[in-house]
Amino acid sequence: MGSQYDMLAAITNLTAEMPLRKYFEEYTFFQALGDVTGRSVLDVACGSGLYSRRFKQRGAARVVGIDNSEGMIDYARHLEASQPLGIEYHVQGAENARGLGTFDVVAATYLLHYAPTREVLRDMCASLFASLAPGGRLVSICMSPDMELGDSSYYRKYDFEAASRGEEGDVATVKSLVPELPFTITAYHWTRPTYEAALRDAGFRDIVWHPPQIAPEGIAALGADHWTEYLRRPHAEVFSCTK
Numbered sequence: 660m661g662s663q664y665d666m667l668a669a670i671t672n673l674t675a676e677m678p679l680r681k682y683f684e685e686y687t688f689f690q691a692l693g694d695v696t697g698r699s700v701l702d703v704a705c706g707s708g709l710y711s712r713r714f715k716q717r718g719a720a721r722v723v724g725i726d727n728s729e730g731m732i733d734y735a736r737h738l739e740a741s742q743p744l745g746i747e748y749h750v751q752g753a754e755n756a757r758g759l760g761t762f763d764v765v766a767a768t769y770l771l772h773y774a775p776t777r778e779v780l781r782d783m784c785a786s787l788f789a790s791l792a793p794g795g796r797l798v799s800i801c802m803s804p805d806m807e808l809g810d811s812s813y814y815r816k817y818d819f820e821a822a823s824r825g826e827e828g829d830v831a832t833v834k835s836l837v838p839e840l841p842f843t844i845t846a847y848h849w850t851r852p853t854y855e856a857a858l859r860d861a862g863f864r865d866i867v868w869h870p871p872q873i874a875p876e877g878i879a880a881l882g883a884d885h886w887t888e889y890l891r892r893p894h895a896e897v898f899s900c901t902k
């Protein structure tokens with residue numbers, strides 16, 4: 660511990676409790692992923708290890724988390740040491756995920772929109788492809804190519820603001836409005852054809868964008884109406900594809 664990213668790592672970990680993450684993101688992601696019992700999973704851009712832990716808790720046999728931030732990996736290892744689940748963590752970039760063997764599942768939650776150019780996006784996709792066993796699946800969350808960017812107030816009800824000029828490759832920001840969770844994500848806006856071309860060039864097939872879903876607990880907790888606008892223009896989307 661003690662690196663410059665520790666505070667961000669702790670905040671990233673706490674965001675798991677935000678209604679949007681819990682009821683939309685995690686629910687939609689696992690609906691798309693399905694059963695991981697006995698599978699091997701590589702969690703690329705694992706951050707504080709939220710999804711790595713979920714995979715193990717849901718019965719995955721082997722889970723490896725990688726992230727290019729030492730602070731995130733320090734924090735993930737700190738959580739692993741205090742509540743061991745048998746997860747391995749490494750400081751490693753997504754563009755160079757090779758050398759860890761191949762996996763049944765590669766997860767990349769909030770990774771691909773950090774690619775600043777199409778070339779980096781292609782390198783990331785090629786690296787994710789190389790980390791999968793034949794027939795394995797990539798399941799990923801990225802900023803939605805169709806997120807609402809014209810009206811900065813659109814997502815306030817969901818505790819954040821999004822901004823971008825919205826052109827291909829433009830910087831896009833997501834700023835948390837939760838006072839205890841102050842963070843801003845700065846990434847890049849890529850269109851659906853650009854994501855799909857990078858995935859196909861890497862060798863992926865059967866690309867599916869999964870419709871956003873809200874967990875029944877999220878509807879019980881906040882009411883169906885609360886989610887209507889979000890479901891119309893989700894800021895993040897889950898997709899999957901196959902090697």
Ligand SMILES: C[S@@+](CC[C@H](N)C(=O)[O-])C[C@H]1O[C@@H](n2cnc3c(N)ncnc32)[C@H](O)[C@@H]1O
Pocket residue numbers: 671703704705706707708709710725726727728731751752753754767768769770773844
């Ligand atoms: C918003 S966090 C998401 C963390 C985690 N996947 C989750 O869903 O909780 C994004 C993570 O991507 C990592 N990241 C960004 N670019 C990366 C790259 N090129 N290679 C590996 N990790 C990267 C950051 O360090 C950060 O931990």
